[in-house]
Amino acid sequence: MAQDVTASSSTDPTSGINIRLSSLMGDERVALQALTPDRLRQIGTPYTGRAGRRGSRRGGREIYDAARLDAMPRARGNRQWQCLTEALYFEARGESIRGQYAVAEVILNRVDSRNYPDSICAVVNEGTGRRNACQFTYTCDGRPERVTERAMHRRLGKIARIMMDGAPRSLTQGATHYHTTAVRPRWARVYPRTARIGSHIFYRRT
Known part of the structure; x- marks a missing residue:
């Protein structure tokens, strides 16, 4: 005759796992509660400064095809x-897609460098308002910054997002400077040249 059987939790193969998972989740909750709001925002924010320099390089690949970029969701x-989007628009919208990525590399390389400010906005606006001190021409040329090419602006926003999310910087070999072929600044005779892409020549501050 069949007898009623009561299963013991000690023989349940999932009980130990559930207990361990509950313990781990409890530990994580306690750890997160101990973090300040600023630290929680840093954890959840994509790359913007040198604190995430190497770890942030695990992102996706660059996309050099205009049609593929334009088909992506709006960034x-x-x-x-x-x-970064603004800088790419006013500094590089007339360049090829590779040239636009290259300018993004320079800005992010500066953020990573101890020689420059540690955020994108600070790098882009360094020296603005001081005569002959601005680092990016559009910030001190005296002209109003108006976005008139909306489709290009959207595309450059996607490039900015890709680069901030950790795409490799493989075009300029660590460049921190560039200039157009129409000029030759004094520092171009000092810093090693790393690449030429479109109308821009790139250099790395040593």
Whole structure:
């Protein structure tokens, strides 16, 4: 005759796992509660400064095809993303897609360097308002910054997002400077040249 059987939790193969998972989740909750709001925002924010320099390089690949970029969902981001998008628009919208990525590399390389400010917006606006001190021409040329090419602005926003999310910087070999072929600044005789892409020549500050 069959007898009623009560299963013991000690023989349940999932009980130990559930207990361990509950313990781990409890530990994580306690750890997160101990973090300050600023630290929680840093954890959840994509790359913007040198604190995430190497770890942030695990992102996706660059996309050099215009049709693929334009087909991507519209990019969004914080103030740092806006600054990078703006810089790409006013500094490089007339360049090839590779040239646009290259300018993004320079800005992010500066953020990583101890020789420059540690955020994208600060790098882009360094020296603005001081005669012959601005680092990016559009910030001190006296002309109003108006976005008139909306489709290009959206595309550059996607490039900014890709780069901030950790795409490799493989075009300029660590460049921190560039100039157009129409000029030759004094520092170009000092810093090693690393690449030429479109109308821009790139250099690395040693």
